[in-house]
Amino acid sequence: MSTLEPPPVKRHRKSKHLQCRACDTLLPDDYGKRFCKDCLSYLAHKDVEALPEASSSWIKEFIKSTMKDMFNQLQPGPVPIADDIVNSPTIVNPISLDGSTQDSSSDEEEILALFPVESTAKLIRRVRLTMESLESEDSQATTSQVAKKSKNFPVHPVMKDLMTREWKNPEKPPSITKRQKLLFPIQEEEIQSWGTPPKVDVAIARLSNKTLIPVEDGSGLKDPMDRKMESLLKRVYNTGTAIYKPALAASAVARSTRHWLKQFTEDINNNISRVELLESLEKVNMAVEFLCDSSIESIKLAAKTMALSTASRRALWLRTWSADSVSKNSLCAMAFEPGRLFGSELDKLLESLSGSKNKRLPQENQSNRSKNSFFRNRRTSPKRDNYFQRDRRRNDTNSFRPNRAFNSSRGERGFGKTFPPKKRPSF
Secondary structure (H helix, E strand, C coil): CCCCCCCCCCCCCCCCCEECCCCCCEECCCCCCCCCHHHHHHHHHCCCCHHHHCHHHHHHHHHHHHHHHHHHHHCCCCCCCCHHHHCCCCCCCCECCCCCECCHHHHHHHHHCCCCHHHHHHHHHHHHHHHHHHCCCCCCCCHHHHHHHCCCCCCCHHHHHHHHHHHHCCCCCCCCCHHHHHHCCCCHHHHCCCCCCCCCCHHHHHHHCCCCCCCCCHHHCCCHHHHHHHHHHHHHHHHHHHHHHHHHHHHHHHHHHHHHHHHHHHHHHCCCCHHHHHHHHHHHHHHHHHHHHHHHHHHHHHHHHHHHHHHHHHHHHCCCCCCCHHHHHHHHCCCCECCECCCHHHHHHHHHHHCCCCCCCCCCCHHHHHHHHHHHHHHHCHHHHHHHHHHHHHHHHHCCCCCCCCCCCCCCCCCCCCCCCCCCCCC
């Protein structure tokens, strides 16, 4: 009797087939990825052309959300909102070692601080190794120079060139381009109170001018150098407010990037697909490029602030120089050289004026100029001559008195003699 073999077990397929998330193509059951091979290759090499167009809205969104979180962190409460900021290693006990309580402002700064100071040397070493690998080092550098540089952050030559360009025209206000306005959009309501230089109070403005109506700007000042200093100091203030925009934007983007990198680390530990990791890196890459641009703008504006403040000091020191305003303005407009207020251009000017190394500016003698102008006007002005002649005749007439000698230098017709008084006729 033949034994019957059991029928083969029918393999049931899953009712839900795997599909590509991008093109809905059916995938094998043992396929461990969420996209097909064609979509993976496309996603890995696609060109992100839409990112620059969406940068403005992206920056606005993250600046708004991040600044809101930072504001909530400063509010008094038992538990701060951002746990990662509170658990930062830079947070210390508000009670100092000597038992005294620290200031509340320092506590707020410590809450906002994220980077531990103890890791500065480690960061410097990593940054220097990266920059040294990107550009060739000078072969003539000694061992002591290398050891000294390794303890400090490097300064790129491009940054030095940017600062030197801003120092060539110290009186020129900062140029805010259209790209900068689109790159660092800040709501006007946020900076309306401190975005413009403060106006002079009316009571103070009346002390410095003699106008019928009080003038709040520097046009009411008497001295030209005072008006120049007022204008330059306003530009210094405007440049300082311009530095705030890239700094605020960079702060928001940097904190968001830190959060993205934390998520990226968690995704790697959770074996997330490569495509999703690449998408996360796109945000980080865009944020890093934004931080590079914002740092460049901050350096340029800081260099312009140095130049404008130097021009203001020049106007202050040239105020007592007795010279015309054109000469003073030309000295104020000289290129700024770090270390000296005027620099080598003033030395060259003095050598060309005097022909020697006598470092003295030519002075105008105010007393001689006023004295010469007085006598010159007295000789040439007919009105002055008529006035003095009329005044002299009046004095000659008033000086005659009966029974007295007539005071005159002219010895004509018996002038200067004493006449006896006339006798009255008797009737």
